[in-house]
Amino acid sequence: MSAPKPARVQCRDLYIGYRYDRPVLQKLTLDVEPGDVLAIVGPNGAGKTTFFRTLLGLLRPLGGEVSVSGLVPADYRRQVGVGYLAEDTAMPDGWRCDGILTLAATAAGPDTDVGHALRLAGVDFKTDVPASVLSKGMKRRLALALALLRPIRLLILDEPESGLDPGQRHRLRRRIERMRSSMTILVASHDLGELALMSDHVLLIDQGRGRLVEQPEGGFTRDFLEQEFLGLEGAVQWPS
Numbered sequence: 001m002s003a004p005k006p007a008r009v010q011c012r013d014l015y016i017g018y019r020y021d022r023p024v025l026q027k028l029t030l031d032v033e034p035g036d037v038l039a040i041v042g043p044n045g046a047g048k049t050t051f052f053r054t055l056l057g058l059l060r061p062l063g064g065e066v067s068v069s070g071l072v073p074a075d076y077r078r079q080v081g082v083g084y085l086a087e088d089t090a091m092p093d094g095w096r097c098d099g100i101l102t103l104a105a106t107a108a109g110p111d112t113d114v115g116h117a118l119r120l121a122g123v124d125f126k127t128d129v130p131a132s133v134l135s136k137g138m139k140r141r142l143a144l145a146l147a148l149l150r151p152i153r154l155l156i157l158d159e160p161e162s163g164l165d166p167g168q169r170h171r172l173r174r175r176i177e178r179m180r181s182s183m184t185i186l187v188a189s190h191d192l193g194e195l196a197l198m199s200d201h202v203l204l205i206d207q208g209r210g211r212l213v214e215q216p217e218g219g220f221t222r223d224f225l226e227q228e229f230l231g232l233e234g235a236v237q238w239p240s
């Protein structure tokens with residue numbers, strides 16, 4: 001059987017959130033082609049994590065359609081696997097890194113490759129130490145390795161740059177460049193930094209609305225994206 005291709009993420013008229021009378025995001029339509037990098041940029045509370053929960057199949061859409069390579073998100077996650085780096089990378093207290101990796105690899109199933117995941121995530125430090133002694137940047141890399149244990153075709157990174165210094169941010173972006181040949185990558189950020197500028201598309205979200213911005217000729221610039229953000233005024237109304 002041939003290996004699955006990078007995922008295609010499609011949403012049509014999607015409404016997401018926790019309450020029907022107060023959707024977090026409304027009328028979202030987008031099509032992310034296999035192997036693309038999509039940055040999702042919006043202020044805190046705009047709905048980035050909620051969108052990811054929906055794509056992981058943990059949250060049912062309030063309306064509209066969402067699919068990953070033609071499957072509903074929960075089926076895609078179960079059948080192909082999705083790598084997810086949560087915004088909060090809390091590690092179990094007192095556990096050594098190698099113990100955490102072994103536990104996660106055991107839970108993930110037979111086709112895991114810990115060494116490959118560590119290399120992809122840039123874990124170049126000793127793992128026979130308690131996770132509690134790691135710096136924030138090292139914890140993020142360990143968490144990224146956990147997301148990459150299985151051969152995945154969709155990687156979701158929720159604010160992966162938070163807490164990283166400029167050198168670590170730069171290395172993270174290089175890692176994303178390397179991984180994109182084998183997977184589609186969705187990455188959230190709360191600013192219009194380098195991560196957004198290196199992406200193929202940027203989904204700007206604020207106050208319930210999302211706008212997909214395609215890369216202009218010559219690439220994204222901060223000015224260009226700032227102008228696009230200004231066009232995102234006021235929430236669309238929930239249909240009666």
Ligand code: ADP
Pocket residue numbers: 018024042043044045046047048049050051
């Ligand atoms: P972001 O990731 O962009 O910071 P979130 O998706 O976390 O934003 O939050 C979007 C909105 O949904 C916020 O108003 C937040 O308070 C609300 N929210 C987040 N999680 C829940 C939940 N489990 N139940 C109800 N509301 C939630």
